[in-house]
Amino acid sequence: MTIPHGSAAPAAWLAGATGLVGREIDRLWAGPGPLVRLTRRPLPARAGRVDVQVPDFLAAAAFAALPPAETAFCALGTTRAAAGSDTAFRAVDLDAVLAFARAARAAGVRRFALVSALGADAASSNLCLRTKGEAEAALEALGFETLVVARPSLLLGERDGLGQLPRPGEALAQRLSRPLVGLIPARWRPVAAADVAAALLRAMAAPSPGLQRLESAALQPARTVSR
Template identity: 40%
Template sequence: MNLLLLGATGLVGRNVLAQALANPAVIRVIAPTRRPLEPHSKLTNPVSERLEALLSEEINRGIDGVVCCLGTTIKKAGSKEAFREVDYELPLKFARDAHQHGVETFVLVSASTASTSSAMFYSRIKGEVERDIGRVGFRSLTIARPSLIGGQRDEPRFMEHIALQLLRVLAPILPKKLQINPAETISAACLNAVMASDPGFYIRNAESLVAG
């Protein structure tokens, strides 16, 4: 399989990349990023500060499927407009470009709270990108909707850290949909979905992304 991976420097994206490179069924991973990744014989890593500048036929040539893990926070992005660019505009641009070049399988990492009718900006944008990628026309589309993601991030998120600690303590009594979704589990689900390429539209809710 030849895989296009978007968001390879993020928590889930890093795990997808590691699992894909270790999988003998994956022949090549193309991972466009803003900063260089560690070299690997199976990895092609176009680098640009503006990811949309990397959109091209070359990026999509021979690609069997796409896993999109692009995402940020409003605090890190600096504004709602910048957040929307990363979480909505870029995924949709790459989705449309891939489909135009014959790619029929797409996997999107979204959020458990995604809803086009949400009063919360973050959740509404997640809902809108789900909706509009769903309209692109992929033969196989899977959307993963994790809740709080467990794993080691590059940048500390204090409130998220506190929430994770609390959820770990309460895990034995919490319903699965409220439990931590480990990055490794989310990544495995995404990689399995893109490799299976089953026709249709699939949702992986948070309760199906709990470890074990």
């Protein structure tokens, strides 16, 4: 791991750079400072990027060698089907998220951004929404100066090349929603991963103290937020 020569600004950490939203954060990142990409598999080298392979986000030493940072983005996530069990799903969407957040807080990160989900609620009977809600609540308790939580609806984007298992349910929902997108209220309308990433980057570039939740309607491009 090498910090780019001449980089004076603090780094930003990104967990989940190989996912749909994480890939877009990586693509759109323009500094200041280098972007430290924490991934389980190698990524193509890019200027202004520092790559750290983390085979196990729950390992005690996983974050020991990371450079100082003021900002961190967490785009970790999976599905129950891909994980194979409730426990394995929660290990990613809750345990790994919290391990990354705690490491960031211990390293002096002041601003933290999380990709959550529409309807996240720690009291929900739905496994995904309950787990996302529990993660949000746990992050609030860590005491970041700024915590930005994005709660997108169905994510749109090209999943080819992400190395993910097929998601037939999501693919069907995308196809069915396209001709009806103008009729779907903004708060439920599918949202492009690139728009989620852009909204998070804007929020972190001009942070407000405390918790800021970006509901799905607020993640839509300005031209579509009319309902």
